[in-house]
Amino acid sequence: MSRATGADDAELAILVPGGGGQLGRDLVAAGRALGERVEVIAPGSDELDVTEPGAVVEAVADLAVGAAQTGRRAVVVNAAAYTAVDAAEENEETAFAVNADGPRMLAAVCSSRGVPLVHVSTDYVFPGDAERPYEPDDPLGPRSAYGRTKAAGEDAVLGSGALAWVVRTSWLYGTSGRNFVKTMIDLESTRDTLSVVDDQVGSPTYSADLARGLLELAERIASGRAPKSTVLHYANTGETTWCGLARAVFAELGADPQRVRPCTTEEFPRPAPRPAYSVLSTASWTAAGLSAPRPWRDALAAFFADLRSQDSSARR
Template identity: 70%
Template sequence: MAVAGLAILVPGGTGQVGSDLADLADLAGRADRAGRAGGAGEGVDVRAPGSGELDVTEAGAVVEAVSALAARARESGRFPIVVNAAAYTAVDAAETDEYRAFAVNADGPRVLAAACSSRRVPLVHLSTDYVFAGDGDRPYEPDDPLGPRSAYGRTKAAGEDAVLGSGAQAWIVRTSWVYGEAGANFVKTMTRLEKERDTLSVVDDQRGTPTWSADLAAGLLQLAGRIADGAGPARRVLHCTGGGETTWFAFARAIFSELGADPERVRPCTTEEFPRPAPRPAYSVLSSASWTEAGLTPLRPWREALHAYFQRG
């Protein structure tokens, strides 16, 4: 994986994917510098500001950040690229706060893409399985019709449109069911509930693919390296998730197993029995064929990744 010579800006850098991407890029840069004599263009220079440092809804701040990235890249001989991990991801809260969700998930990417376009900086923008209706019976391909059923999904779909219509050299990477060390996620919730409850019920009629943020970050870094080498994929929308598929119920049982707890303590229930403010896709498995066809390394199977997550030192 060619990553030397990259200058990366990661809005949303303190979230699950952003923090893992920053850590991985920093590690790659240090390893590269240790193995070389030094000089312009070597290593990976990553800046990963959180929303408190870089609010993607603030146009002036975005333009300044992208301009600084381009200048820093020129001075060091590196290739500049933006990987946008900033997002409003509170799915249920978005139902009553769609204005704010739209600002972060649609207006923010529009401003970011415009800034990247004017400075000729490539952009990789993260999106979600929620842009689909979730009523399919086979893994979704990038070109399948969108049909978001939640405010969160609508705002993310609008963000995709803004990026793809901006004129920027941009790629959309959709993923699903992300978990990692930063922020709140399903794995952390199940880990907490295992300590608090004797049994719990988890929906067994929603299917998707868990994705470890560390694995996704590695894939994004590989994509950035390909773009820097002038070999960016011809397809501008890609799907990148862990391998395979499962239900939230089976995912929860796997988490209990990794914790050394009895998975039988997790009971199945239906979506109807566990209503939420925002409708969830019944089937949101994403096909990773576009990712592998682009010559990018597929992520490992979700169950293998979950084990590695719990085994991390």
């Protein structure tokens, strides 16, 4: 993670609700790479349920007190989310509890404790009918239960009075957990051909890259050099379709990309509607002086390198 010249090297204590998830684990790894200067506390949902007010109050209080005692600066990066997009259509109340009520409680407690909050959101808050990348101040218009609950979470955080930022991202994948890229890896070895939707456009984002970006943002906030814009977009740059991403995965595996055949959204119906176009402009991120995200194709190659490295380490 690159850092601006003159940045404050203050030690940080960062609480990551949702620490057991894909992004949470990458935040732990990114913090570890920065050495002892950054302490990442990343409880999973079984340790910190963001829908339980008492647990949220205790976790943020412990963070604030512990940081004060050790001379660190406290920041909360909320990676907790209900991300089962299709299941949310039938379980919107549960999704709302995690994606909206949880962030509302976190923001209220952070406000009372004077702890800055960074909240991670999604491209699904937009309607998906744009013809150019979405900017942070474009009108929202979620078309799915998941998108509605995430939009409600944004409103709760930004209207809380807390020192808070919302960071939207898109098409997230990583080396841990289940995601589209890992599913394509599995299918390559079991299917001669497969059909993948080719009329939905977005920007695949490697969760390890997002994690490093979020820690850079946290450092800037802690050092008093926080961005003025309270809503930012972070995604690996460029755009593709799900079919294009699947073909890139096959190429990385040394397989014939043409084994992935394009299909339409209508040919592959899902319970939750997907945005047809949800590319996020990262101009707000770079304008804030933060490190520019790399192209999505470069990030995918880095993902495979990291995956091979992890596999090699596990075999030792």
